Amino acid sequence: MEMVTRLVGRPPSKLTRFFINSGVALFTFLLSIAALNFINDLLTRYPVLGWIGVGLFALFTLAALGMAWREYRAWARFARIDAIQRQAGAALAEDSLDKARAVADGLVALYRDRPELEWHRKRLADNRGDAFDARTLLTMGETELLAQLDQDARREIEAAARTVAAATALIPLALADVAAALAANLRMIRRMAEIYGGRAGAVGGWRLARTVITHLVATGAVAAGDDLVETIAGGGILSKVSRRFGEGVVNGALTARVGIAAMEVCRPLPFIAQPRPKVGNLVTRGLRGLFGSDERG
Amino acid sequence: MGIGSTLMAGIGLGDPVIRLGVTGLSRAGKTVFITSLVANLMDRGRMHALRAAADGSIKAAWLQPQPDDTIPRFDFERHLAALTGPEPHWPEGTRHVSQLRLSLRLDGRGLLGGLTGPRTVHLDIVDYPGEWLLDLRLMEKDFSEWSAEVLDRMQGRPGAEEYQAALNGLDGDRFDEPVAQRLAQTYTAHLHAAREAGWSDCTPGRFLIPGEMEGSPALTFAPLPASFEGGRLHKEFRRRFDAYKSRVVKPFFRDHFARIDRQVVLVDVLGAIHQGPRAVEDMRRAMADILTAFRPGRAGWLAQLLGTRRVERILFAATKADHLHQVQHNRLTAILSAMLREARDRADFSGARTEAMSIAALRATTEDVIHQDGQELPAVRGRLLDGRQAAFYPGELPADPAAVLHPARDGADRWLDGDYAIMNFAPAPMTARPGDGPPHIRLDRAAEFLIGDRL
Numbered sequence: 001m002e003m004v005t006r007l008v009g010r011p012p013s014k015l016t017r018f019f020i021n022s023g024v025a026l027f028t029f030l031l032s033i034a035a036l037n038f039i040n041d042l043l044t045r046y047p048v049l050g051w052i053g054v055g056l057f058a059l060f061t062l063a064a065l066g067m068a069w070r071e072y073r074a075w076a077r078f079a080r081i082d083a084i085q086r087q088a089g090a091a092l093a094e095d096s097l098d099k100a101r102a103v104a105d106g107l108v109a110l111y112r113d114r115p116e117l118e119w120h121r122k123r124l125a126d127n128r129g130d131a132f133d134a135r136t137l138l139t140m141g142e143t144e145l146l147a148q149l150d151q152d153a154r155r156e157i158e159a160a161a162r163t164v165a166a167a168t169a170l171i172p173l174a175l176a177d178v179a180a181a182l183a184a185n186l187r188m189i190r191r192m193a194e195i196y197g198g199r200a201g202a203v204g205g206w207r208l209a210r211t212v213i214t215h216l217v218a219t220g221a222v223a224a225g226d227d228l229v230e231t232i233a234g235g236g237i238l239s240k241v242s243r244r245f246g247e248g249v250v251n252g253a254l255t256a257r258v259g260i261a262a263m264e265v266c267r268p269l270p271f272i273a274q275p276r277p278k279v280g281n282l283v284t285r286g287l288r289g290l291f292g293s294d295e296r297g
Numbered sequence: 298m299g300i301g302s303t304l305m306a307g308i309g310l311g312d313p314v315i316r317l318g319v320t321g322l323s324r325a326g327k328t329v330f331i332t333s334l335v336a337n338l339m340d341r342g343r344m345h346a347l348r349a350a351a352d353g354s355i356k357a358a359w360l361q362p363q364p365d366d367t368i369p370r371f372d373f374e375r376h377l378a379a380l381t382g383p384e385p386h387w388p389e390g391t392r393h394v395s396q397l398r399l400s401l402r403l404d405g406r407g408l409l410g411g412l413t414g415p416r417t418v419h420l421d422i423v424d425y426p427g428e429w430l431l432d433l434r435l436m437e438k439d440f441s442e443w444s445a446e447v448l449d450r451m452q453g454r455p456g457a458e459e460y461q462a463a464l465n466g467l468d469g470d471r472f473d474e475p476v477a478q479r480l481a482q483t484y485t486a487h488l489h490a491a492r493e494a495g496w497s498d499c500t501p502g503r504f505l506i507p508g509e510m511e512g513s514p515a516l517t518f519a520p521l522p523a524s525f526e527g528g529r530l531h532k533e534f535r536r537r538f539d540a541y542k543s544r545v546v547k548p549f550f551r552d553h554f555a556r557i558d559r560q561v562v563l564v565d566v567l568g569a570i571h572q573g574p575r576a577v578e579d580m581r582r583a584m585a586d587i588l589t590a591f592r593p594g595r596a597g598w599l600a601q602l603l604g605t606r607r608v609e610r611i612l613f614a615a616t617k618a619d620h621l622h623q624v625q626h627n628r629l630t631a632i633l634s635a636m637l638r639e640a641r642d643r644a645d646f647s648g649a650r651t652e653a654m655s656i657a658a659l660r661a662t663t664e665d666v667i668h669q670d671g672q673e674l675p676a677v678r679g680r681l682l683d684g685r686q687a688a689f690y691p692g693e694l695p696a697d698p699a700a701v702l703h704p705a706r707d708g709a710d711r712w713l714d715g716d717y718a719i720m721n722f723a724p725a726p727m728t729a730r731p732g733d734g735p736p737h738i739r740l741d742r743a744a745e746f747l748i749g750d751r752l
Contacts, residue, residue, distance in 0.1 A: 097623050126730075127345065132623050132738045136346045143351065273348065 157259030158286030160188035165252030321563030323427035337734030456487030469528030622675035635698035
């Protein structure tokens, strides 16, 4: 797991980035020239096949544009969530009801297309007139709209922690378990974005993962901290039985941490009244039964 | 409540009781506050900021018969009917002490929550005429001090000349009950007139609302200038003044205030600002004086076992915030904090937790915007006392509280820059959804601060 965070979180140096960018540019350039030559060639020799090639190219370009549009939409949604987050922070800091109302409007707009939140939206609309403080109004929005989503996010994190723990414990190849953990984490982060209303595309998903890892590093949560002591100690007992099982528990706990960081990044509001999930609880629930009944809980 | 449960409560094993002291001068809105708080704790649909209500750990609320058999129950139903009935109006001024106990049934919480099962917490609240509160200031004064002070500030208030005239030509060496009666009546008339004109420091408070003690010797005295000292009249009045303190003020304070552990101080800041700088200064002095009578701080567990109580949390609340648009609430709160700075610092220093906020126990208005000369003024709309609807912009409160407090302290007659006019709105007729209490502003936050930690 530490390998994963290192892989994802390391910022490339300027030179490296320049190298990669110029390389990609060169490669694309060569590829397009080759394709152009190829089509040209084809058109002169077998015009029918050439036209088919042109048609296929057009289709592919269209598809690529569609993808780009989707990525753009995903970005736009992220930007909206980001804006709501910033606004909420400002509203809380200044205790400004007007800003908080704007945040509530933004939240409702963000979740307009969710039929399962219909009732909650209605309750929020009914009750928001009672709130005269930024904090009260945001708490209301959090309780009505986000509490449900928090539960989904928790379950997602638990599932990911379980996958990673199992993978570490059971996959016998070195590095293969790293790949499995990476995949599980990326999947979890994308799900987190989807739960809270973002739509992670391919590029967006990778960028989001980077943001999450940066957040983790910035909050100093990669190293084992006090909330991990218990897990590691528990893993210690388990590691007497099997070293890999112990590692599995620790990796599961680290995944839970990544999950919580992802939650914080993707959640449109900070945790105000709703409890922030704790690594211990998530791991306990996520790994229940995975390594036999000696796990707590 | 038998001896057993009293004993258990005494050593902290019975159901916990929260004694909420509602302090405020007359017309600060004590009765409405209590009524709305109780109604909103019974129907918790609008208590979003009260965590125990929002997360559903309050299972039920029940208005109990109050524990004290000799005091009438707070007439909750009548006051609520007045506020929320088809023709809503404010309840009349309180004329006697009344008490009420609200019992809350709570889900167990914490580690042992599942084991202990539901808990019960009692909330005891006392309502009383705000005029009586001023008597707390008399406790550390003797008759001569009080007389000098009262006669000094009497100048320029309505009814002062009549009283001065009654004093002139009085023989200080003779004591006549009819003369004393007449003097007391003139003085009482002056107090009534002064209170009508907006002065708040009218002592003794029982002269204004005597209850069943009307005409008794303890209520038949009046301030005398120093020239009467040594005479029989002065001696007799001094004796009566002392009797008033020991027989009237002290029991009232002992029974209702000495044992409170949470306190809410209601101040009608807007009303005072509306009446002018003198009323503001007058109110500031009165509140600062009154608040010195309370003992804030944290009582340690040993002191609690021994029955010592201290006021652990004090909420300073500027009432009638619904007369302002919400954008000005912060300024109102700032003015209130600056006004009661002294009392607040003292409480903070002694370890109590304090907070200031602008509240409206019953929201009588809705927010509105008035377009005037191309400007948008944040206003409130409501029903006036005579039944008309009106939208109203009360003027802008200064961002710096000193702009209000300095002219007041310097004794200015009127505000220099602009008037702050406050209209009197009547409660709005309402149709509540089932489960919702009366509408309010920040009553839920007030409740969270006052009792939230014990729920």
